[in-house]
Amino acid sequence: MTSCPPGQGVQMRKVWSLRTDPCSIRGWPSGSSSTPRPPICMCSSSVPQTSGAACSSFSLAFSPSGDVFLEFQEELEQVYKVYCASYEQALLLVENYQKDPELQRGIQRTIEAVLPQAGPSGLSFLLVNPLQRVTKYPLLLQKILENTLPDASAYPVLQRAASALQDVVTHINEYKRRKEVASRYTKVEQLSLRERLARINTHTLSKKTTRLSQLLKQEAGLVPKLEDKEFDDLEEKFHCVSLCVTELKSNVAAHLDALEVLLRFRPHESHLDIPGGPVAQYGDLARDLQLQAFPQFKQRLEGLVWQPLCSLAKALAGPQNLIRKRLDKLLDFERAEEKLSEVGSVTYEEEAARHTYQALNSLLVAELPQFNQLAVQWLRQILCTLVTLQGDLAKHVLQRAESSLAQLPHHHLSEPAFRDLVADTLDQAGHQLRSFQENFEKVLPPPTTWPLLPGAERQVQALLSRYGPGKLYQVTSNISGSGTLDLTLPRGHVVALLQNKDTKGNSSRWLVDTGGHRGYVPAGKLELYHVAPSEEDLRGQAKPHENSPSFCCPSWSRVISDSEGWAPCPVGGQWRGSQETLAGPGVGVSKSQLWNVCGQMQRPLQGFEG
Known part of the structure; x- marks a missing residue:
């Protein structure tokens, strides 16, 4: 609030101290009961001389005060309506804090340090002071207005200020009532089937039947449907944001599951019996990624993306319930309006349903724009965080891979040349495999x-x-x-x-x-x-x-042996004769023959590494 000009502060304090004594306003000092007062005849003779000076002083003192209240009317309403609507929830938190003695002592020490004049007053006493203060403002201004002459210059300003503050109190009460109505429907209850069935009674069935009847008549075109373009636009935007959050949450959950599956593999722990070279370098790279890069990325993804996304999805549940409940109350409201236009009166329950719909609709229209804006900002921040985490992972993997690729034998080749080299080598390996298959079939004896x-x-x-x-x-x-x-x-x-x-x-x-x-x-x-x-x-x-x-018979096979020739051998392979032989179902080949065929494949592949 703005400060008063020099000298007026003293006059204002004097007038505030005189607010309970009309005689003081008229110029008489408000002394104690022992102070003698002049007779009425003396008062009547002295009032004309003193009232003019008192009223001029009063106008000089309270004209700025009325302007200050008018200037801060909107700000007072915005601050106090949120505070008053959250007061009961704050009291519940205070009760929870009182269960912890150490926390209670810490709160008391803070109160004594910040407000020494509060004394032993607790936190609940301090919380109720703003509630009492906002209701006193219009009463005090009205009292001052009653003790101000109508022809004083401050009278119109004080009159507008008193009316404005009375409107502020009315708006605060209305907002608090709306929040109380909304709080009954924003709670998400996890009820079992038995509990849901226990809530069904004749009253519930009657309401459901009436709403269904009203909805069917609207769909059939028998009665008009109430249109609210402003709310429909807000609802459409809210559902769009809700759908985006649901899709993103599903995708992030699938991504986390895929990361969990990826982290189960341990490629660096596999032993390929190939010492040194590119295989060892790949093992080092895989070890670094599996033990550091991917687990760190998963941890950051859960903390910076998944948890905020779950919180956002949870925050959407309350407005979703309100929008769904508004549709039910809209049917009740339309039914009550139809009856009111036909009969001219409604029951107490129907009147309560009308007020409930109006409260829900007003609250949603007033707060959905801000909620949609905050939800979009929240979602945008989550998406930016997700993109940043993906970029950090890509940079880390690329940096680590480049250091490993620099040690490979073909790192000097360009990417197209390396692709051609790989294609040629794979074609050559495929030709060798086909040749090996043909040679193996030639030395393979027929089954017994x-x-x-x-x-x-x-x-x-x-x-x-x-x-x-x-x-x-x-x-x-x-x-x-x-x-x-x-x-x-x-x-x-x-x-x-x-x-x-x-x-x-x-x-x-x-x-x-x-x-x-x-x-x-x-x-x-x-x-x-x-x-x-x-x-x-x-x-x-x-x-x-x-x-x-x-x-x-598949249970017996022939085995080639240089010393013994063909001989039956059980399935699974046994070594017979002077040389080692291999045997299986329908197969009998000497080990020397296999090595001769395999040796033809090894020579062309020795030049390609990595």
Whole structure:
């Protein structure tokens, strides 16, 4: 507030001290009860002489005061309405603070240091003072106005100031009432289904039915729908911001999950048995990124982006509930207005619904613009932070990678030249792999064929014609079924696979068909059954019956040995004879032959590193 001119401060203090004594305003001193007062006749004779001087002094003192109140009317309203609306919440915080003795002593020491004149008064006493002060301003001005002559120069100013402050108090009360109405609907309650059902009663059903009826009549065009262009624009902008926040939150959550998956891999801990060179340099780079760069980026992303984004999403929940509740109250309001225009009166409940809608609508129209602006600024700041974090990560990775790339043998090449080198090397490696495959197939011996018993040949042929060769399996060891649906089969029996798991999803028990019975067998005792490629060759080797097909047994394979020649060997590979040999299902190759073929691949690849 502005300061008073010299000399007027004393006069104002005198007048403020006289506000409770009308005689003092008229020029009589307000002494104690022991001070004798002049008779009425003397007063009547002296009033004309003294009232003129008192009123001139009064006008000089209070004319600036009225102007000051008028000047700060809007600012007083803005500050006090927020304070008064938050007073009850502040009292709840004070009660929580009182539960902590150490915190309470700290608050008391602060009060004594800042306001020594407060004495032992607590924080709750100081919080109530502004509430009492703002309600005293219009009363004091009205009292002064009552004791001011109407023809005084300060009277119009004081009259406008008293009316303005009375309007301020009215607006504060209205704002506080709106906030109380809104606070009932901004709370997000997590109710179970049982609790929700417990709240349903006849009154609730009646309200829901009335609202639904009103909505159906509006959709059918029977009654007009109330349009509010200003609120519709604010609501559209709010929903746009809310949608952006939801999408960004979903994307950031997916990004954090992807980072979590990435951090589970440890490429620097893999041993490739290649000492030194580019492999070791890559291991150092991967170690630095996995242990420092990526964890630090994830931590900053959670603290600077994810948590503020969750707070913003939580802040949007309150206005969303208010907007949704406003739609319900709008239907009640339209129904009440329709009844008021038809009947001329409404019930107390309908009148309360009208006031509730007006309070919600006024509050949303007044505060949604500021909320939308703050939400957009908050969202923009989060996006800027996200972009900055991504840029910092890219700079760190690029800086660390450049130092490692400088040590590679081909770092001097340009990017197009390096791409051409990689393409040529990969083409050469592909040609070598194809050559290796051809050479390997040349030295690969044909699988050993075994004749089938006459009784089993017809069964195998039936399974083959029904299920195909890819579904046939052979039992590698005797199976003794223990369950109701388990089969008992001898070793060498051929079955057809129906399902590679049981009804409970257990993949260790397979459902098979023996040609006559169906049941479950252990998956570990089955091997894929291979059909011989040439029936005539298989007859010449195994001499089967004339009319029976020939099959090869997958559980045995041939092994090449320089000293012993061909010999049967169990699946899995064993070393036989004087030289090492490799064996597997249907494969028998000496180790020396494999090394001869592999050696042809190694020579062209020795020149390419990194």
